[in-house]
Amino acid sequence: MASVADPVGPSLLVTRLGEALREIRKGDSVTYLTLFLAVVFGFQSWLFQLSVQLALLVVLLAPSMAQRPALWFLLSMAASITLVHERDLADNHKYLLCYWLWVMCIAHIPTDRELRDRIIRFNARFFLIFIFLGAALQKFLSSTYMTGGMFELELLLDDRFRAFGHLVGIDPSLGEENLRRFNLLQHPYVQVLDDKIKLLSNDHVHYVAKLVTLYDFYVQVAIGVLLLFCREVTDMFADLLLLFFIFTTYLPAPVWGFGVTLSVLGFALAKERSQFMSAAYLLAMGAVVVYQVPWGDWVLGT
Amino acid sequence: MTRVPRIVRWAMFCTIPLIAILIAARQLYLHATEDLSTWKGGGMGMFANADNLTRYLKIYLVFGDDQRHPLLHLTDAQWRLEDRALRYPSESNFRALADSIRATAWWAGKEKIPLNVFDSTGQKIRDGTGQFYDLYPAHPRTGPEQADIDIEYWKAKYDPKPLALTGIDIEYWKGSYDPKTMELTAALAQTFVSKD
Numbered sequence: 134m135a136s137v138a139d140p141v142g143p144s145l146l147v148t149r150l151g152e153a154l155r156e157i158r159k160g161d162s163v164t165y166l167t168l169f170l171a172v173v174f175g176f177q178s179w180l181f182q183l184s185v186q187l188a189l190l191v192v193l194l195a196p197s198m199a200q201r202p203a204l205w206f207l208l209s210m211a212a213s214i215t216l217v218h219e220r221d222l223a224d225n226h227k228y229l230l231c232y233w234l235w236v237m238c239i240a241h242i243p244t245d246r247e248l249r250d251r252i253i254r255f256n257a258r259f260f261l262i263f264i265f266l267g268a269a270l271q272k273f274l275s276s277t278y279m280t281g282g283m284f285e286l287e288l289l290l291d292d293r294f295r296a297f298g299h300l301v302g303i304d305p306s307l308g309e310e311n312l313r314r315f316n317l318l319q320h321p322y323v324q325v326l327d328d329k330i331k332l333l334s335n336d337h338v339h340y341v342a343k344l345v346t347l348y349d350f351y352v353q354v355a356i357g358v359l360l361l362f363c364r365e366v367t368d369m370f371a372d373l374l375l376l377f378f379i380f381t382t383y384l385p386a387p388v389w390g391f392g393v394t395l396s397v398l399g400f401a402l403a404k405e406r407s408q409f410m411s412a413a414y415l416l417a418m419g420a421v422v423v424y425q426v427p428w429g430d431w432v433l434g435t
Numbered sequence: 436m437t438r439v440p441r442i443v444r445w446a447m448f449c450t451i452p453l454i455a456i457l458i459a460a461r462q463l464y465l466h467a468t469e470d471l472s473t474w475k476g477g478g479m480g481m482f483a484n485a486d487n488l489t490r491y492l493k494i495y496l497v498f499g500d501d502q503r504h505p506l507l508h509l510t511d512a513q514w515r516l517e518d519r520a521l522r523y524p525s526e527s528n529f530r531a532l533a534d535s536i537r538a539t540a541w542w543a544g545k546e547k548i549p550l551n552v553f554d555s556t557g558q559k560i561r562d563g564t565g566q567f568y569d570l571y572p573a574h575p576r577t578g579p580e581q582a583d584i585d586i587e588y589w590k591a592k593y594d595p596k597p598l599a600l601t602g603i604d605i606e607y608w609k610g611s612y613d614p615k616t617m618e619l620t621a622a623l624a625q626t627f628v629s630k631d
Contacts, residue, residue, distance in 0.1 A: 221475055221523035228458065228477035235451045242447065243439060252447055259452045264479050267459055271473050271480030278483050282614045286485040314557040318621055319491035319608065321505030324552045324563055328621040331555045332612070339614060349482065388481070 151408070158411055163253055163401045164199045166418070167237050168192060170397055171208055173422075174390030176215040176227060184211035205238035226391035232260065233394065250405070257401035258360055261375070264395075265357035272350055279350070285342035289332050290315055296429030297385035301341050305433055307333045352378050365406065372410045375399050379417040384424050392421035465523070470624075472522045489610035489619070490521050494532075496541065496570065497602040510539065510572045524607050524625065533603045533629035540576050543568035555618070602630040 171185050184207055192199045212231040216223055233256075240252040272278040277286075288298050289311045299305050314330040317323050352374055359371035375395065383392035400414035439447070455477070462478030465471035473480030474487050494517075495503035509517060513535050520528040550563035605627040612619045 221471065221528070222519055223475065223477075225474065225477060225479045225481050228455070229479075232451050232455050235454075239447050239451065245439075248439065248444075248447075255448050256451060260455070263452070263455060263459075267479035268481065268483065271463075271478060271483035275473065275480075275483045277485055277612070280614060282612050283482065283485045285614050286488055286612050286619075287482075290488050310557070314555075315610075315619065317553050317557055318610070318619070319493070321493045321495070321507060322548050322550055322567065324550055325621075326552065326554050326560070328608075329555050330557065330619050332617050332619055334614070334617045342614075386482075391481075 154408060154412055154415075157415070158404045158408070161200065162404065163397065164237065164241075165192075166397045166400065167233060168199060170230065170390070170393050171212075171234065174393055175230065176212055178211075178215040178218070181208075181211040181215050184208055200241055202238050202241040205234060205241055209234040209238045224388075226388060226394060229260065229264065229394055230390070232256075233397070236260075253401050254405070257398040258363070261371075261395070261398050261402070262357050262360050265353040265360075269350060269354045269357060272353075278346065281339065281343040281346045284345045284349075285334065285338060288338055288342055289334055293387055293429075294385060296432040298338075298341075299432055303338055303341065307338070349382075368402070368406065369410070372399065372403055372407070372413070376410075376413050376417055380420055383421045384428075387424075389421050389425055392424070393418055396421065469523065469525050471525075475522045485612065486609070489612070489621075490524075491608050491610075491621075492517055492521060493606040493608065494536065495604040495606075496536070496600060497604060499599045499601055501601075502567075503604060504567050504570060506536065506541075506570055508569075508571050509536075513539075513572070520605070520607075526627065529605050529607075529627035530629065533605060533627065536603050537600070537629070537631075538576055540573045541570045542573040543570055600631065602628060604628055 168185075168189065172189050175181055175185050188204055188208055191204065198204055209231070212234050216227060216231050219227075236253065236256040240249045240256075243249055243252075275283065277283045287294050288303060289308060292308070292312075295305050295308045298308065311332045314332070318325050318328065318330050356371050356374045356378065359367045359374070362368075376399070379392055379395055379399070383389060396414050396418040399417070400411060403410035403414060458477040459479065462471060462476035462480075465476060466473060466478065466480075472486050472490075473483040494506040494509075496506055497503050513532065516528070516532040516535055520532050546569070547566040548569050550565040550567065552560045552563050554560050606623055607625040607627070608621045609624045610619050610621045
């Protein structure tokens with residue numbers, strides 16, 4: 134047995150981790166990771182919850198069932214029915230989850246494993262391009278995004294960004310006072326002169342908002358464009374940027390389901406190609422799950 | 436390796452991406468024509484717009500005396516309809532909210548609430564002229580009764596006659612922020628009027 138002091142210990146650990154990772158890459162890991170995604174970050178409707186819990190039970194008892202298109206058809210249908218019912222209220226990442234469940238269903242129809250992997254890889258690439266270039270297009274067309282006004286408002290009014298704002302030097306009391314003023318503006322028993330409020334902001338907030346805007350926009354454009362080339366070297370840069378995006382974005386932005394979905398797509402694309410990137414995507418997935426700790430409360434001391 | 440016909444193979448690769456593109460096109464169209472939020476509807480435009488923060492509704496019950504009483508408290512189902520109308524301010528979503536409000540009997544609180552006037556820094560300037568009852572959802576309306584406010588209290592304190600609900604006004608407001616002046620200005624984008 135290797136002890137802590139044993140010089141062979143760390144290298145043995147690395148070797149074993151490498152072997153474990155190779156097994157994960159050779160196996161049907163995308164399938165299981167998608168099931169994890171659906172169970173933990175799926176739709177909240179009773180229909181979907183019932184379906185996904187039954188699916189999990191079946192797969193735990195008979196793991197080979199995860200390769201059956203019928204199982205994925207059940208989940209895809211439950212997701213689609215929920216989505217149609219909530220079509221104007223469902224967040225964009227719920228649409229993405231639904232698409233990905235259908236990809237799993239279709240990919241498991243052929244018995245040929247190579248074809249299945251190709252379908253998964255093709256769709257993973259497509260959806261990463263679709264998400265990032267679609268988001269960039271909407272941001273470019275938006276009247277408030279490119280000016281930095283959108284992120285400035287998020288920093289000044291959105292509770293979810295208060296802890297992040299505090300970390301980068303924005304006084305949380307600004308947000309509290311701004312929210313009080315905004316609540317007055319929308320309160321039906323209150324009349325605010327000229328329907329206008331002055332928000333408390335400063336040069337530092339402007340600067341942070343501008344920086345976040347530029348980072349968010351250009352990283353998304355770069356990921357989408359790099360993936361379009363389908364070349365090993367551009368894919369490698371896209372992987373690095375996507376990993377950077379996942380690790381940094383989903384700490385302040387509490388859309389963890391989206392973060393895990395991006396990690397699954399990235400892993401699906403990289404698993405055949407790179408041991409290092411595969412490990413990094415799995416790590417990113419774990420990081421997004423860990424980001425759910427109430428660190429914002431700790432930072433703000435609430 | 437089983438041979439899969441070319442058309443089937445093509446369908447396996449491209450069906451879901453094509454559906455995703457069509458849904459995104461619908462979202463872009465509805466965003467342009469009916470102000471569907473960029474955060475919703477499958478267009479992948481999250482964080483493209485601050486409309487998750489700056490949209491709000493003001494809802495009023497209109498009675499026979501033509502006075503509009505603000506509605507602040509809704510049932511859980513009505514809050515969901517309100518949220519839906521905010522994200523997708525279409526006529527059908529406003530109508531669904533108005534119909535639900537119409538199908539509810541409302542009780543008035545004991546005190547009237549003054550309409551106070553504030554300045555842009557959130558400081559109270561003065562009491563406004565209007566005073567309104569705080570209205571609470573009581574129960575679903577069951578009969579053809581016209582009066583919606585807690586009649587016993589209303590009769591004793593305000594008006595001997597039952598007040599007939601004549602309409603519901605839903606105001607859809609949008610705020611726009613100017614980083615240079617740091618002012619957030621709200622504008623009434625649309626008023627949905629539902630009359631009896």
